[in-house]
Amino acid sequence: MALRDLREWVSLLEEKGELKRIQAEVDWNLELGAIFRKVLNERGPALLFENIKGYKGAWCQRFFCNGVGSRRRVNLALGLPPDTGYREIVRFFKERFSRQIPSELVPTGPVKENIVRGGDVDLFQFPVPKWHHLDGGRYINTSAGVVTRDPDTGELNVGTYRGMIGKKNSIPALIVPGQHGGIHLGKYQARGEAAPVAVVYGWDPTLFMVSSTPVRHKGFSEYELMGSLRAASVELVKCETSDLLVPATAEIVVEGKISPSPQDYEMEGPFGEYTGYYGGMRSPKPTIQVECVSFRNNPIFRGTLEGTSPGRWAENVHFVCASFSAVCWQLLEQIGVPNVTGVWIPPVTDSTTIRVQIKKIYRGHAKQVANALWGTNFYFAKNLIVVDDDIDIYDDEAIEWALAYRTNATMGDFVTFPGTIGSNLDPSLPLKDRDVYRYGAAKWTRVLMDATINWELEPEPQFGGKRYPPLSTDIDPEVAGLVAKRWREYGFS
DSSP states (O other), X not given: OOOOSHHHHHHHHHHTTOEEEEOSOBOTBTHHHHHHHHHHHTTOOEEEEOOBTTOTXXXXXXXXXXXXXXXXXXXXXXXXXXXXXXXXXXXXXXXXXXXXXXXXXXXXXXXXXXXXXXXXXXXXXXXXXBOSTTOSSOEEESSOEEEXXXXXXXXXXXXXXXXXXXXXXXXXXXXXXXXXXXXXXXXXXXXXOOEEEEEEESOOTHHHHHHTSOOOOTTSOHHHHHHHHHTSOOEEEEOSSSSOEEETTOSEEEEEEEOSOGGGOEEEOOEEOTXXXXXXXXXXXXXXXXXXXXXXXXXXXXXXXXXXXXXBOOSTHHHHHHHHHHHHHHHHHHHTOOOEEEEEOOGGGTTSEEEXXXXXXXXXXXXXXXXXXXXXXXXXXXXXXXXETTSOTTOHHHHHHHHHHSOOGGGTOEEEEEEEEEOTTOTTSOGGGGOHXXXXXXXXXXXXXXXXXOTTSOOBGGGTTBSSOOOTTSOOHHHHHHHHHHTTTTTOO
């Protein structure tokens, strides 16, 4: 059964013992973020902060986070058995992303219970944290859905793009030109027109899952894929100041416009990013000038922490590893790469490193995988590992073993591809290669590690003409049977 809103999700989490209510007074300035980080690192529950310093009597007094901060809670959000593994979760995302459930336009909804316009808008009425001590400000757009519309086709897009509170009615945001929302903004800028933008805070967890995954949606929007994940249509209402559409039962919606003139941009950055480092230098960014805010009675603000490093976790990695893997797998199939039997993105790498398993049928098969992934406008596969179908891509030991003994640099198993688009938040790049507002995208050199058995190796006559010798770690079946039969005789239980 689909969740109606964030409140039903909070109630379900509490019912399942997956929610912690924090009633002690907590400061939005660094303390809240520090609590959240410690809970993330300890693989703890979802959190509902109910007593935030300085917010008694404000429009919004409650803050929710970590709703999908474990595999168990991801499964709960998707309606899967709680112990479902990532192998099955990837396949679930892939299947659901292949179809859509149409959204439904309704006349009104709870998000319209309070509407504030013009000079009365005050984003500081929402308990937005300062997450990290070197952040450029209070980041309001973290797990939010930023809604834009293509002025040529009318197609909606819902993406997650970071943004911080500038003034009480402005949100400078990092919306990269090559991203879908950035493409929309570029079209408005070319026309000399301000771009309408809406930002959604707090709804069904599928909003965050889909808006932060680079899904392909020609002719429809992310809302229809949210509907597919939740197995129910998304009820949408029209914004107050534009023709953009937002969920009728969202907690909070901010509406505004982004000027086409860089002179109207405001300073933004840096921010503790998905890499685990601070990223995105302080500079003028496209800025949402907020014209209207609508919200439910006693709303709940939704936010999240970014950033992983060894032993330190972020909320979104628990689903992004599966949703990104599904998108890559789907993309390879759509392009026509045959015999892809699995795709896996280890959680800590956030799509920078991708593992692809194939049933190899020709020389150059792994290079075809690389060409397909590198030919997209997504920040996928800076480091791409391709293996045969006898290697388990979910097993780190198996991957390391394949890299150790199935690669030979002199035979072309390592291929670099310089000058491709990449992530402007990757700290391994020189500053000039991260300047997306000058060059349109950051510049990566990608690398393919072809850890499949190289078909140019000579067959080995003494081992039946195969290119690789048999595994010496296997036990002869007849002897294995004997040993199993006598195991207790040897003194083992």
